[in-house]
Amino acid sequence: MSYQEALNTSARILMGPGPSNVHPRVLKAMATPLVGHLDPQFLEVMDDIKLMLQRALQTQNHLTFAVSAPGSAGMETCLVNLLEPGDEALICVNGVFGNRMSDIVERCGARLIRVDAPWGESIDPAHVEQALQNCSPKLVAVVHAETSTGVLQPLETLSELAHEAGALFVVDAVTSFCGTEIKMDEWQIDALYSGTQKCLSAPPGLSPVSFSDRAIKVLDERKTKVQSWFLDLTMVKNYWQGAKRAYHHTAPVSAMFALREALQLVMEEGLQNRFIRHRQNHELLREGLKELGFEFLVKPEYRLPMLNAVVLPQGLDDAGVRKRLLEEYDIEIGGGLGDLAGKIWRIGLMGESSSKNHVNMLLAALKTIMG
Amino acid sequence: MSYQEALNTSARILMGPGPSNVHPRVLKAMATPLVGHLDPQFLEVMDDIKLMLQRALQTQNHLTFAVSAPGSAGMETCLVNLLEPGDEALICVNGVFGNRMSDIVERCGARLIRVDAPWGESIDPAHVEQALQNCSPKLVAVVHAETSTGVLQPLETLSELAHEAGALFVVDAVTSFCGTEIKMDEWQIDALYSGTQKCLSAPPGLSPVSFSDRAIKVLDERKTKVQSWFLDLTMVKNYWQGAKRAYHHTAPVSAMFALREALQLVMEEGLQNRFIRHRQNHELLREGLKELGFEFLVKPEYRLPMLNAVVLPQGLDDAGVRKRLLEEYDIEIGGGLGDLAGKIWRIGLMGESSSKNHVNMLLAALKTIMG
Numbered sequence: 124m125s126y127q128e129a130l131n132t133s134a135r136i137l138m139g140p141g142p143s144n145v146h147p148r149v150l151k152a153m154a155t156p157l158v159g160h161l162d163p164q165f166l167e168v169m170d171d172i173k174l175m176l177q178r179a180l181q182t183q184n185h186l187t188f189a190v191s192a193p194g195s196a197g198m199e200t201c202l203v204n205l206l207e208p209g210d211e212a213l214i215c216v217n218g219v220f221g222n223r224m225s226d227i228v229e230r231c232g233a234r235l236i237r238v239d240a241p242w243g244e245s246i247d248p249a250h251v252e253q254a255l256q257n258c259s260p261k262l263v264a265v266v267h268a269e270t271s272t273g274v275l276q277p278l279e280t281l282s283e284l285a286h287e288a289g290a291l292f293v294v295d296a297v298t299s300f301c302g303t304e305i306k307m308d309e310w311q312i313d314a315l316y317s318g319t320q321k322c323l324s325a326p327p328g329l330s331p332v333s334f335s336d337r338a339i340k341v342l343d344e345r346k347t348k349v350q351s352w353f354l355d356l357t358m359v360k361n362y363w364q365g366a367k368r369a370y371h372h373t374a375p376v377s378a379m380f381a382l383r384e385a386l387q388l389v390m391e392e393g394l395q396n397r398f399i400r401h402r403q404n405h406e407l408l409r410e411g412l413k414e415l416g417f418e419f420l421v422k423p424e425y426r427l428p429m430l431n432a433v434v435l436p437q438g439l440d441d442a443g444v445r446k447r448l449l450e451e452y453d454i455e456i457g458g459g460l461g462d463l464a465g466k467i468w469r470i471g472l473m474g475e476s477s478s479k480n481h482v483n484m485l486l487a488a489l490k491t492i493m494g
Numbered sequence: 495m496s497y498q499e500a501l502n503t504s505a506r507i508l509m510g511p512g513p514s515n516v517h518p519r520v521l522k523a524m525a526t527p528l529v530g531h532l533d534p535q536f537l538e539v540m541d542d543i544k545l546m547l548q549r550a551l552q553t554q555n556h557l558t559f560a561v562s563a564p565g566s567a568g569m570e571t572c573l574v575n576l577l578e579p580g581d582e583a584l585i586c587v588n589g590v591f592g593n594r595m596s597d598i599v600e601r602c603g604a605r606l607i608r609v610d611a612p613w614g615e616s617i618d619p620a621h622v623e624q625a626l627q628n629c630s631p632k633l634v635a636v637v638h639a640e641t642s643t644g645v646l647q648p649l650e651t652l653s654e655l656a657h658e659a660g661a662l663f664v665v666d667a668v669t670s671f672c673g674t675e676i677k678m679d680e681w682q683i684d685a686l687y688s689g690t691q692k693c694l695s696a697p698p699g700l701s702p703v704s705f706s707d708r709a710i711k712v713l714d715e716r717k718t719k720v721q722s723w724f725l726d727l728t729m730v731k732n733y734w735q736g737a738k739r740a741y742h743h744t745a746p747v748s749a750m751f752a753l754r755e756a757l758q759l760v761m762e763e764g765l766q767n768r769f770i771r772h773r774q775n776h777e778l779l780r781e782g783l784k785e786l787g788f789e790f791l792v793k794p795e796y797r798l799p800m801l802n803a804v805v806l807p808q809g810l811d812d813a814g815v816r817k818r819l820l821e822e823y824d825i826e827i828g829g830g831l832g833d834l835a836g837k838i839w840r841i842g843l844m845g846e847s848s849s850k851n852h853v854n855m856l857l858a859a860l861k862t863i864m865g
Contacts (some may be wrong), residue, residue, distance in 0.1 A: 155521075175497055195743040375697065455530045
């Protein structure tokens with residue numbers, strides 16, 4: 124394909140760590156001719172998005188919207204708005220995304236307290252409790268679904284510990300959002316960021332976020348300006364809510380059309396049905412992979428249904444098999460990151476990609492390739 | 495439209511300050527089923543984008559790519575990567591976007607030196623020269639096309655002054671990109687950011703940027719980490735270039751498909767033809783508006799062809815007429831910002847929106863409404 128030729132990509136089955144496949148209705152909505160970012164019709168689209176995000180997160184939070192950039196910008200939004208130089212932040216780290224949060228905390232000029240767990244394991248609340256004896260963090264943050272390892276983190280105990288210590292509780296829900304239960308209000312999550320390209324099955328490029336009244340109070344009481352202009356919620360919120368919508372930046376209109384449609388599909392399916400579908404396809408995949416000699420990296424009780432981290436059988440050619448899957452079967456799966464590179468695969472069953480047919484296609488292809 | 499209904503927006507003619515109308519080919523490319531953000535086919539798409547951005551900016555700069563967020567994130571990318579706490583930065587301010595740069599400079603912990611001109615006028619190089627006597631800025635930054643006022647800023651003299659003072663020269667080309675000449679290399683621009691939703695006529699959501707070798711040297715010699723993780727070029731560049739593309743964030747795949755197609759349309763039309771078209775449609779609009787009693791805010795030699803700032807005739811109902819244009823004719827034009835609110839209109843003729851037919855439609859509608 125030369126740069127002068129028409130776009131000519133393959134019809135991939137996306138079973139990596141995201142993006143996932145996108146429903147034709149979402150692609151079609153995205154291709155709708157644009158309206159302006161301050162058009163009354165677009166403000167309605169924004170209101171619809173806010174309402175459906177609230178339902179998907181099971182929250183009443185007023186400040187619920189989509190950051191105009193991918194999930195890592197959502198992560199940065201949460202941290203730069205809630206932290207000021209000199210604050211303490213306790214970050215739970217058991218994979219790439221906890222590491223990334225730690226990095227951002229330091230870039231905020233805040234003091235980082237880390238609670239680590241080995242990659243592939245969940246964070247032990249006892250370790251967080253212990254760490255909280257020796258610090259007074261403004262926030263405790265954890266990754267709900269670690270995309271780098273396939274670990275699901277139970278949130279309720281950590282939330283209690285954070286609040287007992289007077290801290291806000293911040294959650295990375297990039298991979299869990301719309302694929303497994305998130306009860307933002309009941310679990311007292313104060314700030315949450317997500318992505319569109321995982322279990323929601325919209326294209327990548329936006330980050331749904333939500334903030335509790337406690338978090339907004341912290342924001343309102345800041346003594347310093349937020350270090351990022353683009354992500355500064357004290358301004359962004361006036362574009363997403365209130366009687367007079369104030370221009371901040373030009374919102375990605377087409378991506379928002381896609382997000383609205385993807386959320387509609389979630390509402391039509393029903394949250395619980397969607398979670399069950401993710402769980403059932405995970406079980407189907409698990410049984411098939413076991414037959415092929417793969418072991419799961421993560422203990423059963425902490426396994427993510429939408430991101431299956433499996434240890435490669437001895438002698439299996441990681442890159443070679445993944446290349447054949449892509450070239451001969453148009454199936455994308457993910458390799459390991461960091462220390463897990465070459466040791467695990469990450470097989471995504473997210474949103475539209477989570478279907479019996481996809482599981483069957485992948486298992487059959489693997490059976491053929493692995494002989 | 496309730497949140498449960500299908501997306502049902504009007505077919506708007508977008509003649510405001512952006513977004514502009516998007517060509518059907520671009521909408522269609524954007525609706526292409528996704529491939530992964532590390533798929534070899536997507537890396538080719540990124541290479542094509544880089545090549546066409548270089549041509550559109552008339553530059554050989556290796557570090558030329560699209561930031562995965564709108565223009566204001568491109569602005570922030572340039573400033574947070576090139577500035578460190580304690581640095582000096584000279585910002586030219588004659589509208590909203592110069593102000594925004596100043597705000598970001600302060601959020602970087604840098605010392606701000608402002609050179610102001612009244613809104614609607616260009617920056618006088620003599621004032622910059624004078625200011626440079628009393629400071630040693632790391633960069634001098636200016637807005638090429640001030641979207642808030644319709645002023646075109648000549649760049650060559652300012653670039654010389656900046657370099658004589660040992661500073662980098664940084665340019666906001668959000669509204670000028672693909673609508674009027676930008677010779678990045680010949681004019682020795684060191685860092686430039688743009689947007690996709692103006693004269694390029696792709697949907698909003700990405701910010702094309704380019705950095706000279708001088709700028710990269712400054713980046714390489716930083717003593718502190720870039721304050722934004724998401725915008726940190728020391729990492730982002732390893733995703734856009736080099737033999738081994740390293741995952742940084744999940745790129746907005748669909749938006750990149752759209753960007754590639756929009757750039758192809760620019761290449762097919764030819765840069766000079768495109769600039770002439772923007773100029774001619776501006777002239778057609780100018781003559782018609784004069785007959786209707788509008789005066790231009792800006793002197794002829796500094797007028798932008800793609801963003802026409804016109805002073806409202808005495809007694810004209812700003813919001814009322816714009817509302818009728820939108821509701822009765824599906825035509826969007828922009829009002830004034832800041833002190834110019836209620837005093838001017840901003841009529842965009844950008845990219846696909848810049849056509850004789852659109853000019854004629856708007857003039858006819860205005861003639862009817864204004865009686």
